[in-house]
Amino acid sequence: MDFPCFEPGSVWLVGAGPGAPGLISLLGYHALREADVVVHDALVSQKLIAMAAPRAEIVFAGKRGGKPSPQQADITIRLIDYARQGKRVLRLKGGDPFMFGRGGEEALALVAAGIPFRIVPGISSGLGGLAYAGIPVTHRDTNQAVLFLTGHDETGGVPQAVDWAAVAHAAPVIVMFMAVKHLPSIAEKLLAAGRDPADRLAIVSQVTLPEQRVVETTLGEARALADLPTPAIVVLGPVSAYRAVLDWYVPVLRENGIG
Structure with missing residues (x-):
């Protein structure tokens, strides 16, 4: 198969x-x-990660909310330093680099440093993860629009820059990344803005993995939820109703270990 060359001194x-x-x-x-x-x-x-070449150096740069994590600036500096050493640097990010993955920030820093780079898109958990739960993010019978948002900002709190009053009515379906910690507060904001408390809400944890778990409730009941496993994707709107017939991810498939 004809793949582009991964040049030394570049970052993918x-x-x-x-x-x-x-x-x-x-x-x-x-x-x-x-x-x-x-x-x-x-x-x-x-x-x-185990599929990497045996010669490859493996560097953990994980960021998890509420836990000690590398600073974004330090991660970016390391990418630049490795590239300047003439190495082929793979920045491997969960989901898609440009969907709440800070890929844009890292790419801009690479441009400023004069480092060649390539973006290889991935399946976002807000799409693929919901598909594994039998939830289509769009369906002609329910919605022609969907809104994606993050559930926390750089400080770890509820995003202050989000216009929750506008978001509440912007689309029939809202998909929220990293929102479990602040879900009660987010639910309160959406309800205060007039979103129907009876709207369906589903939380899909550990998406596409054998440990995947789905909790279905309503927006009004979401204020009482606690201790949900993370990472998770939250979807608000009518599309989670399709799980009743589209919940295809069965234990036989989970046991094979490759999705």
């Missing part, structure tokens, strides 16, 4: 997908086999 920002190692793209797998250094996030599967 690659989306690893939502969790199951089999969901990485062919180009992403090619990069994994060619890389001299793999700088990976906390949510990247260890089974996927």
